[in-house]
Amino acid sequence: DIQMTQSPSSLSASVGDRVTITCRASQSISSNLNWYQQKPGKAPKVLIYAASSLQSGVPSRFSGSGSGTDFTLTISSLQPEDFATYYCQQSYSTPLTFGPGTKVDIK
């Protein structure tokens, strides 16, 4: 199975901050990497697919980059509605696996 790790596990930030979350795969997954946002009590929502493609309807302040084993999700200017937990997920091979999540909360 491909193991996914994320860093940091949590971070505190202020509205307007630039936020970067890192995801690493245990082997190369090319660009087969998705990012999801989950708010408490809600289902996750896809933000980025194929490492860098913005899902329709997602604000352009979200961006993704990377390939191989190292990936990054960037929020260019954090908004109040962005406080949530973010998960990466590899879509390279089954079993599909998720990172442990990064919780972004208010500083």
Next chain:
Amino acid sequence: QVQLQESGPGLVKPSETLSLTCAVSGGSISDYYWTWIRQAPGKGLEWIGYIYYSGSSDNNPALKSRVTISVDTSKNQFSLKLSSVTAADTAVYYCARGGKTVDYWGQGTLVTVSS
């Protein structure tokens, strides 16, 4: 707008079979993969498996042979059965559209395994 709704018992006894159904509305179940994902309380996301509308499927070996996913195109729904459940199977179960990338999700349903 595609909508998914999970249904099934919220409480299952240990060693019994968990059965959930996901009703799809606002679109056809055809031409897509359909997925089950779960999340234990306070934990991360775990992929259970997916099925194509034609019936081909794949699931997580970590769940061994306990998982059965099926699809009923006539009812526009798909289902999950998880046998021999234990307390470790207590989780919110989500159904979703898509295979390796999911875009539409149900709201999730909490299933508790307890006697």
